[in-house]
Amino acid sequence: MDLREQTVAIAVIGVTGSGKSTFINVASGSNLPVRTSFGSGTTELKSSTFSLDGQTVVLIDTPGFDDGTLSVLEVLKLISDHFSGL
Ligand SMILES: Nc1nc2c(ncn2[C@@H]2O[C@H](COP(=O)(O)OP(=O)(O)OP(=O)(O)O)[C@@H](O)[C@H]2O)c(=O)[nH]1
Ligand SMILES: [Mg+2]
Secondary structure, rough: OOOOOOOEEEEEEEEEOOHHHHHHHHOOOOOOOOOOOOOOOOOOOOOEEEEEEEEEEEEOOOOOOOOOOHHHHHHHHHHHHOOOOO
């Protein structure tokens, strides 16, 4: 099958405040919440879909590691469940 007929889904992961949501907003034109000194960052998985050179790309924003609420393991479990369709 032509790769371009397939959707590419990429989970963006990393420590809190590293710029995951900002990167996805710039790449996809989304308006995902960005961490500020007043507000929290990402609290749940959110998909942003866009087209790049005819290819459908889904970037999945994820809660940051060490954000004070979710452990690394919990974040990885959320991602695993997401890709398993749970
Ligand atoms: N200087 C600079 N600041 C950035 C950059 N990317 C993000 N920021 C700032 O870093 C802060 C955190 O950015 P986010 O995109 O919310 O980071 P995050 O990784 O999604 O954070 P969590 O959702 O908490 O995991 C915000 O104040 C952004 O404006 C960058 O490339 N350069
Ligand atoms: Mg975020």
